[in-house]
Amino acid sequence: MTCSLRVPEPSTDLYKRAVLVRNSASTLGQTSDVQRKSALIAMADALARRSTEIVKANIEDLNRSSDEGLNQALMARLKLDEIKLKAAIEGVRQVACLPDPLGLRQLYRELDHGLLLERLTVPLGVLGVIFEARPDAVIQIASLAIRSGNGAILKGGSEASRTNDVILTTLQEGLSLSEVEPQALALLTTRKESLALLRLDGLVDLIIPRGSNELVRFIQDNTRIPVLGHADGICHLYVDSDADLLMALRVAIDSKTQYPAACNAIETLLVHQDIAQTFLSKAIPAFQKLGVKLLGDEKSQAIGIDFGASEKDWETEYLDLILSVKIVQSVDEAISHINTYSSRHTESIMTNNKLTAEKFLCAIDSSGVYHNCSTRFADGFRYGFGAEVGISTQTLPPRGPVGLEGLVTYRYFLRGEGHIASDYASGDKCFTHKNLLL
Structure with missing residues (x-):
């Protein structure tokens, strides 16, 4: 309004x-x-x-x-x-x-x-x-x-x-x-x-x-x-089928719970179907122990997540100990989900497959795209800027x-010696356009 x-x-x-x-x-x-x-x-x-x-x-x-x-x-x-x-x-x-x-x-x-x-x-x-x-x-x-x-x-x-x-x-x-x-x-x-x-x-x-x-x-x-x-910090972490699952769990927990009120904390966890059972059997109790309420799609609920996630949850910034979980069939589905619901803030992939990682990094249209590390690093102080005035998710x-x-x-500063544009328009003079040492 x-x-x-x-x-x-x-x-x-x-x-x-x-x-x-x-x-x-x-x-x-x-x-x-x-x-x-x-x-x-x-x-x-x-x-x-x-x-x-x-x-x-x-x-x-x-x-x-x-x-x-x-x-x-x-x-x-x-x-x-x-x-x-x-x-x-x-x-x-x-x-x-x-x-x-x-x-x-x-x-x-x-x-x-x-x-x-x-x-x-x-x-x-x-x-x-x-x-x-x-x-x-x-x-x-x-x-x-x-x-x-x-x-x-x-x-x-x-x-x-x-x-x-x-x-x-x-x-x-x-x-x-x-x-x-x-x-x-x-x-x-x-x-x-x-x-x-x-x-x-x-x-x-x-x-x-x-x-x-x-x-x-x-x-x-x-x-x-x-x-x-x-406007929003809807950040994602995708755990690939080739991920180190212990590393992935550690990074996922940090990305959500280290400071859940931050705009760079994850709101959605995407998990590849091939490792979903193994990963979530460890992740669910780990998150619950830290007080995180998990909301899942039908597949993740079948593995043990208690509450269902609605369409609205994929586009919600909780800023709290709440995490939506979705099981995907491939990295392509993960990329599609992120590009659909992301606020273009920060996304991360956990995988040991370099080709998969590069595909993810190149295909995601967010201001920060990470490989094997927490989304919580999206911060001016951590980037070595000393501080930040804010985080911009615009494309420009x-x-x-x-x-x-x-x-x-x-x-632009231009210094001349009485030069006039007419000389160049008439052809009396020609531009050199010579780049000089900075």
């Missing part, structure tokens, strides 16, 4: 704040690699100094959200304890150490003598990020935005309001001790502001939603600003976990 949203008036507080972020982002985009690195170190140091206060604020949010009946999947994402916060702070330091994504020469070409064309990477401008529950997203997105020379306007869910406020204030304190303007980051607090954010085209260059399917769909339907993200780039490279665009 769409709704009519008014463009914020220039006199409103949100418009003025967005202009301030835009101006700060313009200045930020001209800072040096050293300045942006130092800014991130200052942000990490500030977070470390106020870690006790941040964790305390998060406990307040957790207690309030629990009393309000927030579901367990969102409660898991909301939690930011000392261990999780320490990892997030380390992520900021890692982002600081990543190579500078700005000013990279992608093309260097002589169009004619004295007429030189360059294509260099530049910041996008201002990111508008709307997310639910996860307060560590503020840390991840802010660090990636500053490192890539972008401003960021962030709107978190009300369930994490206290934590988000303390975190952003802390990040701005860190920036105030650096050469980057603290106003490059802003936090929105009301639903009205988040709706108005979607109409700030001209001030905001990219909207990044992180949350439920409903949130992402609503944003996609109600803005003219480009949107980066995924950026795709998959989006780190620094996904937050830059490019600009």
